[in-house]
Amino acid sequence: xxxxxxxxxxxxxxxxxxxxxxxxxxxxxxxxxxxxxxxxxxxxxxxxxxxxxxxxxxxxxxxxxxxxxxxxxxxxxxxxxxxxxxxxxxxxxxxxxxxxxxxxxxxxxxxxxxxxxxxxxxxxxxxxxxxxxxxxxxxxxxxxxxxxxxxxxxxxxxxxxxxxxxxxxxxxxxxxxxxxxxxxxxxxxxxxxxxxxxxxxxxxxxxxxxxxxxxxxxxxxxxxxxxxxxxxxxxxxxxxxxxxxxxxxxxxxxxxxxxxxxxxxxxxxxxxxxxxxxxxxxxxxxxxxxxxxxxxxxxxxxxxxxxxxxxxxxxxxx
Amino acid sequence: xxxxxxxxxxxxxxxxxxxxxxxxxxxxxxxxxxxxxxxxxxxxxxxxxxxxxxxxxxxxxxxxxxxxxxxxxxxxxxxxxxxxxxxxxxxxxxxxxxxxxxxxxxxxxxxxxxxxxxxxxxxxxxxxxxxxxxxxxxxxxxxxxxxxxxxxxxxxxxxxxxxxxxxxxxxxxxxxxxxxxxxxxxxxxxxxxxxxxxxxxxxxxxxxxxxxxxxxxxxxxxxxxxxxxxxxxxxxxxxxxxxxxxxxxxxxxxxxxxxxxxxxxxxxxxxxxxxxxxxxxxxxxxxxxxxxxxxxxxxxxxxxxxxxxxxxxxxxxxxxxxxxxxxxxxxxxxxxxxxxxxxxxxxxxxxxxxxxxxxxxxxxxxxxxxxxxxxxxxxxxxx
Numbered sequence: 001x002x003x004x005x006x007x008x009x010x011x012x013x014x015x016x017x018x019x020x021x022x023x024x025x026x027x028x029x030x031x032x033x034x035x036x037x038x039x040x041x042x043x044x045x046x047x048x049x050x051x052x053x054x055x056x057x058x059x060x061x062x063x064x065x066x067x068x069x070x071x072x073x074x075x076x077x078x079x080x081x082x083x084x085x086x087x088x089x090x091x092x093x094x095x096x097x098x099x100x101x102x103x104x105x106x107x108x109x110x111x112x113x114x115x116x117x118x119x120x121x122x123x124x125x126x127x128x129x130x131x132x133x134x135x136x137x138x139x140x141x142x143x144x145x146x147x148x149x150x151x152x153x154x155x156x157x158x159x160x161x162x163x164x165x166x167x168x169x170x171x172x173x174x175x176x177x178x179x180x181x182x183x184x185x186x187x188x189x190x191x192x193x194x195x196x197x198x199x200x201x202x203x204x205x206x207x208x209x210x211x212x213x214x215x216x217x218x219x220x221x222x223x224x225x226x227x228x229x230x231x232x233x234x235x236x237x238x239x240x241x242x243x244x245x246x247x248x249x250x251x252x253x254x255x256x257x258x259x260x261x262x263x264x265x266x267x268x269x270x271x272x273x274x275x276x277x278x279x280x281x282x283x284x285x286x287x288x289x290x291x292x293x294x295x296x297x298x299x300x301x302x303x304x305x306x307x308x309x310x311x312x313x314x315x316x317x318x
Numbered sequence: 319x320x321x322x323x324x325x326x327x328x329x330x331x332x333x334x335x336x337x338x339x340x341x342x343x344x345x346x347x348x349x350x351x352x353x354x355x356x357x358x359x360x361x362x363x364x365x366x367x368x369x370x371x372x373x374x375x376x377x378x379x380x381x382x383x384x385x386x387x388x389x390x391x392x393x394x395x396x397x398x399x400x401x402x403x404x405x406x407x408x409x410x411x412x413x414x415x416x417x418x419x420x421x422x423x424x425x426x427x428x429x430x431x432x433x434x435x436x437x438x439x440x441x442x443x444x445x446x447x448x449x450x451x452x453x454x455x456x457x458x459x460x461x462x463x464x465x466x467x468x469x470x471x472x473x474x475x476x477x478x479x480x481x482x483x484x485x486x487x488x489x490x491x492x493x494x495x496x497x498x499x500x501x502x503x504x505x506x507x508x509x510x511x512x513x514x515x516x517x518x519x520x521x522x523x524x525x526x527x528x529x530x531x532x533x534x535x536x537x538x539x540x541x542x543x544x545x546x547x548x549x550x551x552x553x554x555x556x557x558x559x560x561x562x563x564x565x566x567x568x569x570x571x572x573x574x575x576x577x578x579x580x581x582x583x584x585x586x587x588x589x590x591x592x593x594x595x596x597x598x599x600x601x602x603x604x605x606x607x608x609x610x611x612x613x614x615x616x617x618x619x620x621x622x623x624x625x626x627x628x629x630x631x632x633x634x635x636x637x638x639x640x641x642x643x644x645x646x647x648x649x650x651x652x653x654x655x656x657x658x659x660x661x662x663x664x665x666x667x668x669x670x671x672x673x674x675x676x677x678x679x680x681x682x683x684x685x686x687x688x689x690x691x692x693x694x695x696x697x698x699x700x701x
Contacts, residue, residue: 014701051540053700073542081540085533089326091333096326103322104541132333152541 002065004029004156004187005050010059011211012045019045021211023059027189027204032182034202035191036303038311042211043191044084047160050189051081063156080154084161086141087148090134094125094144097133098151105152112151119147122180124173139170146174156187163197175201195303207307214310219303226310227301231255231278234267236292253289255281267295319543323551324558327525331559337521341563345514346570352631353506353575364446367393367403368416374423380436380457381418387453392416404439413444416454426461507571508657509630511564512650515592516621518560519600523613525552526604526695535699545696549688553601560593580660584667587674588660592653595677598684599649605691624650652676 005027012020020042027033035043048054049061052072061068063075088097095116102112120126123143133141146162159178163171178188178201192198198205199219206216215226233252252268254260258278261268272278275298286293331337366384370377385392395403395415406412417437425434436454440447463484470480529535538548568585571577579585599620607613625631627641628650634642645651656673659665 048536048700053536053539076540076542079540081537083533083537087532087534087537089330089534091330092326096329100322100326101541104319104538104543106542 002029003027003062004031004064005033005189006060006062006065007046007050008060010046010049010061011057012042012049012054013057018211020049020056020059023208023211023213025206025213025216027187029064029187030182030185031203032178032188032190032201034198034205035189035208036193036195036198036205036307037191037208038193041208043208044160045211046208047081047158047189047191051079051158052076053081077152078155080149080152080157082146082149082157082159082162084164086138086145088133088141088144091132093130093132094120094136094147095129097144098148101148102151107151115151115153119150122150122177123147137167137170139166139173142166143170143173146177150181154186156189157181158189160191161193162190163192163194195307199303205303207310209311215306222306223301223303227303227306228271228273228309229275229301230269230271230299230305231275231282232264232267232269232295232297232299233261233282233286233293234265234295235286236294250291252282252291253285255285257281269299319547320551320554323543323548324555327552327555328558330525331521331555340517340520341514341559342566344517345510345563345567348510348514349506349567349571349575352510353503364389364413364450365391365393366414366416366450367395367412368418369395369397369400369403370418371397371420372418372422376423376426376434377418380422380426380461383457383460384416384453387456390450390453407439407441410441410443412441413446414438414440414450426465428465503571503575503577504658504661505633507568507575507577508654508661509625511567511571512592512628512653512657513621513625513630514567515560515564515596515653516599516617516624516650518556518563518596519603519617519620520614521559522552522556522597522600522604523607523610523617527607527610527613530695530699535696539696539700545692549601549692553597556597556600557593560596561589564589564593578661580664581666584660584665584670585657587667588653588656588670588677591674591677591681592649595649595653595681595684598681598688600684601688602684602691605688605695624648627651629654646676649677649680652680 003026005025007026008024010020010023011018023042023046025033035046037043045054049056050063050068052068052075055069064078066075068075089100092100098116098119099112102108102115107115116129117126120129123146125140125143125147128136128140133144136144142162142164146159149157157178163174166174175197178190182188188201190198190202202219204216204218205222206213207222208214215222217225235250235252252261255270255278258270258272258281261270263269270278270282279296279298283293283296286296368381370381381392384390400415400417403412403415407415415438417439419435419437421432422434422436425432438447438451438454440450467480467484470483475483529538535548539545568577568579568589572579603613603616603620607616627645628634628648629637629645630650634645634651637645652673656670656677659670659673663669
């Protein structure tokens with residue numbers, strides 16, 4: 001499958017402070033690519049460069065095989081950019097906002113009317129078209145914000161944290177819309193704080209921190225390569241003690257040949273790349289101490305654990 | 319593309335009720351208020367209370383002659399109200415009280431050997447007293463002429479001899495050099511029209527800074543919109559607003575207060591140049607300021623300072639010589655001068671060309687600054 005976006009060696013500084021050091025990744029046409037990273041990691045700068053808003057200091061950026069700077073006008077026609085902030089005129093209706101954006105993309109007349117009806121239907125706001133945007137909830141505004149980027153039927157949709165601060169209903173609408181666009185062959189570059197969104201939506205991802213890609217690839221590939229597995233153990237005893245209002249929790253023995261267990265939720269966890277051996281060893285150790293095992297299982301690595309292991313911090317702490 | 323941006327701006331302005339207040343209602347209120355305060359907007363005769371203690375044909379004749387003088391309206395009071403009226407003068411509530419004493423008719427006719435007199439009680443701080451005194455003296459002069467005329471006729475003088483004897487040795491040959499008399503309305507209507515054209519800048523600043531801070535300018539840059547298209551569209555929107563504003567205010571002056579607009583072609587040329595000038599300077603301010611508050615401060619300085627210096631609130635002739643010179647450096651002066659040249663002096667396009675050239679120079683300077691600073695504005699909007 002051909003590449004919709006190819007970025008290599010991308011660097012950008014603001015007043016001498018590097019925002020991007022050496023960003024590189026590829027996005028397959030028709031895929032949904034997640035860009036994950038904490039605030040200030042360089043996600044927005046990368047997206048602004050892709051959208052033609054910023055010039056990089058160096059690096060190669062190609063969209064649909066064409067070099068960005070030399071083909072800026074042509075590429076602009078192919079890209080839809082959904083900024084992080086809600087950029088709509090609050091006093092105008094959703095319809096009037098979309099008329100304006102449509103005309104800015106060069107769509108006019110009956111065709112514009114048809115496309116407005118189409119995008120409003122996609123974001124589930126066809127019945128609120130004539131209402132002022134100021135009367136909308138945050139989630140509805142975000143949906144109109146996305147609709148405005150679809151009017152010119154872009155081949156690549158760049159979405160910069162499009163679900164910040166929205167209600168679950170709007171989030172679901174957005175997810176459904178992205179999946180539907182993907183089915184139509186639209187490539188989506190999706191930046192977010194929320195790892196569960198990447199896990200739910202994206203085929204591939206890149207994790208950015210301090211202006212560099214620290215991990216990238218298919219979701220499973222990244223999890224396998226960077227996420228350590230773990231074994232989770234929960235005993236019966238502590239629960240019963242808690243029910244009686246007593247603090248008689250007992251630390252279970254470490255499985256022979258593995259690290260000491262860490263506290264997690266109501267049980268304990270041991271990180272390991274040999275989970276089957278760890279389960280066997282831990283079951284044996286508990287049996288030797290006559291500790292009643294309630295739950296003992298392998299925990300699949302998540303992006304959160306990947307990010308934690310790569311950066312030493314959680315996304316929301318940053 | 320520029321037209322789409324302008325249409326969007328007009329839609330936004332129509333949704334903002336405050337815009338109508340600032341750009342149309344406020345100047346109309348100012349015109350009505352200051353026009354009324356400065357007089358000449360109908361029913362502005364000075365009210366003069368009087369007490370006629372003589373109640374004679376002579377006293378009635380005197381009062382009728384005074385009442386016929388332009389600008390005075392005599393209001394009769396009862397003799398019992400005299401103390402109350404004097405108290406009102408002392409309190410500054412009335413300017414004067416005219417009392418025609420008993421025996422006035424005898425004094426006028428010369429019977430009894432005493433000169434006729436009237437009593438004028440007045441507040442010396444009032445501006446209306448001196449003209450009132452002059453009006454009374456004028457009536458008294460007329461009475462003196464009648465008295466001389468009667469005496470000469472009794473002495474057997476003919477009508478021609480009488481006319482020759484009473485004719486003034488000096489005749490004022492009044493040759494007005496302007497098409498119509500200037501008054502408060504011809505000062506206030508163009509004055510506030512010019513002043514509020516520059517208030518359009520406030521709306522411009524709010525839109526430009528708003529677009530920049532919300533990220534709208536950056537987002538639009540991801541569309542087909544070119545930076546120059548954005549600048550032109552925004553300018554066009556407010557240029558048309560300024561043109562409409564001028565048209566409405568001048569039409570209000572014409573239909574509500576019968577202001578004679580003069581050569582409409584010259585007025586149109588002036589309004590267009592003024593609108594280009596105001597919005598051109600507005601664009602420059604939008605590109606120069608870092609935030610809305612800074613922009614408001616700039617605009618207040620330009621609109622208020624320019625209004626005072628440009629003679630929008632009161633004629634430049636009242637200013638000290640140095641300020642008169644300084645006034646040439648504000649665009650408002652040239653706009654007001656051109657309006658007065660057309661409306662009062664009856665000038666046509668050729669006569670106001672120097673003023674148009676001055677306004678065009680201010681407009682060119684504003685647009686040049688805007689163009690030079692626009693790249694920086696866009697860069698800061700995209701970062």
